[in-house]
Amino acid sequence: MAKDFSDLKVCIFDVFGTVVDWRGSLIEDLPKLGRKHGLDTDWTSFADDWRGLYQPQMGRVRKGDLPWTRIDDLHKEAFEMLLQKRGLKHPGEEAVWEFTHLWHKLRPWPDSVEGIGLMKKKYVVATLSNGNVALLINMAKNAGIPWDHCFSGETFHHYKPDPEAYLGVVDSMYLKPHQVMLVAAHNGDLAAAQKCGLSTGFVHRPLEHGPGQTRDLKAEGNWDAVGSSIVEVAKKIGC
Known part of the structure; x- marks a missing residue:
């Protein structure tokens, strides 16, 4: 049975490895x-x-x-x-x-800008990266990534996977945790977000660490949406 994303409002993204190569x-x-x-x-x-x-x-x-x-x-x-x-x-x-x-x-993966653009039509799209704010803004300008906002570990003075990072976004947006989805290529990041009550979307990036990559080769948790690209995840959440 297809999952219901009617209450979803915000999609936040891990950046290094998920959005950019x-x-x-x-x-x-x-x-x-x-x-x-x-x-x-x-x-x-x-x-x-x-x-x-x-x-x-x-x-x-x-x-x-x-x-x-x-x-x-x-x-x-x-x-x-x-x-x-x-x-x-x-x-x-x-x-x-x-x-x-x-x-x-850093340059985006080929599907990143298109996929984030699709999500932006329906949801607020933002980063939740450990990268600092200037880094994220400059990266977005260089790569043409259409973020609505850049949340950062710097914003909350907590690096992921500290709960304060994920819940800081929830609080900033006046939402409930399940109304925010973390999109990431890293199972550990998603597990930490899920533990905080956030929705989760896994993007398959088998070459993030090169041809010898040994981790995050598949979705290892009960994530709400799973795709081989951000475009595929966008379609699965109704974009």
């Missing part, structure tokens, strides 16, 4: 910037290692080892850690920020 974008852009600043390394593994520090860096904030720190600053620190680990010369503060801002220029 962070890995493919970085693998394409890092070598160009590396040549500009005289840095040479295996940029494919560098991209994977940089992303690999994402959760540990946020973990330091969650545990209180760091005060509230935006993702741009955590990305910058992680980049400098990798420079040191790989024995690469520090190219200077301005150049490091140029590398860090590559995350503002």
Whole structure:
């Protein structure tokens, strides 16, 4: 039996991996910037290692080892850690920020803009990303993503999967949890949202981590909508 989405009002999206291809974008852009600043390394593994520090860096904030720190600053620190680990010369503060801002220029998956546009005709569409507000707005401008609003971990000073992030959106929109759907390619993110009472939509992104991806290869929970693309999820929720 088809699920009833008549009470759904807002669709919020995980961004890195769900809406944009962070890995493919970085693998394409890092070598160009590396040549500009005289840095040479295996940029494919560098991209994977940089992303690999994402959760540990946020973990330091969650545990209180760091005060509230935006993702741009955590990305910058992680980049400098990798420079040191790989024995690469520090190219200077301005150049490091140029590398860090590559995350503002990530390209969307081919179906993302169309799918979000379809949902926007019926629902409020917004981010709920751990990326900071400036990053999300710049990314949307660069990629043509038609968000109504950008919610961020920065908005609530809590990184997902903290409940405060999901419920912060619910509170901001004066809604009940089930009236907000998280759309994500990550089962853990969806499980945390579902635990807070939100509706859930899974998007299949089997190449987010490259051809050797081993996690999030299928929907692993009882999600409300499942699709191979954002367009397919949009159609399943009545768009």
